[in-house]
Amino acid sequence: MAGPRIALSAAVALMLAGTLVTACGAGGEDVGGPKTLTWSMWTSVGEEPVIWQEIAERVSGEDPQIRVRLETSSFNDYFAKIGTRLAGDDAPCIVSMQSLRTAGYAQGMRPLDDLIAKNKFDLSDFDKSIMEGLKVDGKQYALPYDLGPAILTYNKDMFRTAGVPEPKPGWTLSEFESAARELTGDGTYGFVAAPVDVWMFPMVLTKTGAQPTDGEGNLRLTTPAMTEGVQWYADLVARKMVAPQLPGSDPSFAERKFLDGNVAMGANGPWALEALKEQASFSVGLTTMPAGPDGSRTYSSGSGFGISKSCPEPELAFKAITIMTAQEQLKWLAEEGRAYPSRESAQRAWYENAGIAGAQEVLEAANATATPWRTTKDWNQVAQLLYKYGTSAFNGQSSAEQALERVQGETGQD
Numbered sequence: 001m002a003g004p005r006i007a008l009s010a011a012v013a014l015m016l017a018g019t020l021v022t023a024c025g026a027g028g029e030d031v032g033g034p035k036t037l038t039w040s041m042w043t044s045v046g047e048e049p050v051i052w053q054e055i056a057e058r059v060s061g062e063d064p065q066i067r068v069r070l071e072t073s074s075f076n077d078y079f080a081k082i083g084t085r086l087a088g089d090d091a092p093c094i095v096s097m098q099s100l101r102t103a104g105y106a107q108g109m110r111p112l113d114d115l116i117a118k119n120k121f122d123l124s125d126f127d128k129s130i131m132e133g134l135k136v137d138g139k140q141y142a143l144p145y146d147l148g149p150a151i152l153t154y155n156k157d158m159f160r161t162a163g164v165p166e167p168k169p170g171w172t173l174s175e176f177e178s179a180a181r182e183l184t185g186d187g188t189y190g191f192v193a194a195p196v197d198v199w200m201f202p203m204v205l206t207k208t209g210a211q212p213t214d215g216e217g218n219l220r221l222t223t224p225a226m227t228e229g230v231q232w233y234a235d236l237v238a239r240k241m242v243a244p245q246l247p248g249s250d251p252s253f254a255e256r257k258f259l260d261g262n263v264a265m266g267a268n269g270p271w272a273l274e275a276l277k278e279q280a281s282f283s284v285g286l287t288t289m290p291a292g293p294d295g296s297r298t299y300s301s302g303s304g305f306g307i308s309k310s311c312p313e314p315e316l317a318f319k320a321i322t323i324m325t326a327q328e329q330l331k332w333l334a335e336e337g338r339a340y341p342s343r344e345s346a347q348r349a350w351y352e353n354a355g356i357a358g359a360q361e362v363l364e365a366a367n368a369t370a371t372p373w374r375t376t377k378d379w380n381q382v383a384q385l386l387y388k389y390g391t392s393a394f395n396g397q398s399s400a401e402q403a404l405e406r407v408q409g410e411t412g413q414d
Helices: 010-019 048-062 075-087 099-108 113-118 128-133 156-162 173-182 197-208 224-238 253-259 270-279 314-324 327-335 344-354 359-369 379-394 400-410
Strands: 027-029 035-042 066-073 094-098 143-149 151-155 265-268 284-287 298-307 370-372
Touching: 035 075, 035 314, 048 066, 048 314, 048 327, 066 075, 066 314, 075 094, 075 099, 075 379, 094 099, 094 314, 099 128, 099 298, 099 379, 113 314, 128 143, 128 298, 128 370, 143 270, 143 314, 143 327, 143 359, 151 156, 151 270, 151 359, 156 284, 173 265, 197 224, 197 265, 197 298, 197 379, 224 379, 224 400, 253 265, 253 270, 265 270, 270 284, 270 344, 284 359, 298 314, 298 359, 327 344, 344 359, 359 370, 379 400
Parallel strands: 035 066, 035 094, 298 370
Antiparallel strands: 027 035, 094 298, 143 298, 151 265, 151 284
16 A cells, blocks of 8 residues: 655655756756756646656666756646747657647657667566557657546445445446436536546547547548537537536536536546545545447547657666656556556556555456547647537537537648
């Protein structure tokens, strides 16, 4: 089990004030001292920055010639800025990257294949789906630290109070909708839905089999199956009213609403489970996406660490990211509840830390049906447009077809 997080080294805590926001340039060197590599990472509030600072410190512990200087920002701010930085002269040496967005940033990153071969770095322990997810045109752009299939989390207390059986792997869309109806009323909702890519498209996939791209980097949002699936998902809010209406612009709305305790179910991933458990005032459960005509289907995604093209010390940066993704570090992240490990040998630590009955059964079932995400090079723009135009469809002010046509059109992929 994980030890108390507050037991991280005092040196780590003292360094946070000077490392979380300030950093300039890709790398540096103190005369006679270790080389400094800047690492840029997204974080949420709370103790997460402390956890990532500890990972930075562990690199120096393994290799004293490297000092990793951490800089952090929110997830949305990170991806809004990293493209500009990769195109300029102040890119971090170590670049954190999400699999859904890798294609859009690969131009400013260094393929790792030659460094992997030169160092005879063993990749066999990494989950193959996330390794593929962090590739672009067959080239590896990052080493993964986590992965996970999209799943549903649920409020066990609401199910118990309403006398509704808790969902189990293999449950169906019909059972999902029935539970959502029974759990809606008196200021409560059975589900929370939003036009957020990582939560919406797995539900569409299990409903109609539609995927947002053709697998070759081309956006396909206006096919009949996609339109049907998104309309069904939006109607959970607009017509069936088993999910709350959306505010104008708040991509974090779904997760916050679930944590408020008035929503019974919401889409999420294993990487967020520990944070949900800590913040929720109720017992959290998890289950697979409900099965549609072709069974339960979902997507797998994850994140990792790559190297910018402008990094002056790619060999040292590669050494750093191999330390950051080593079994020891990934087991520790799992014990801290931060990541479902990309290394199969470290995943047991996550299950032991989660302490949720049935978690392994759920994730193994979800992984067995998961499809790696395939996105476009401008996926960050796609995600922003989906929320911008999708909100009106979810609130009943337009159709899914209209919203999807606007997103498809504004990306120039008609």
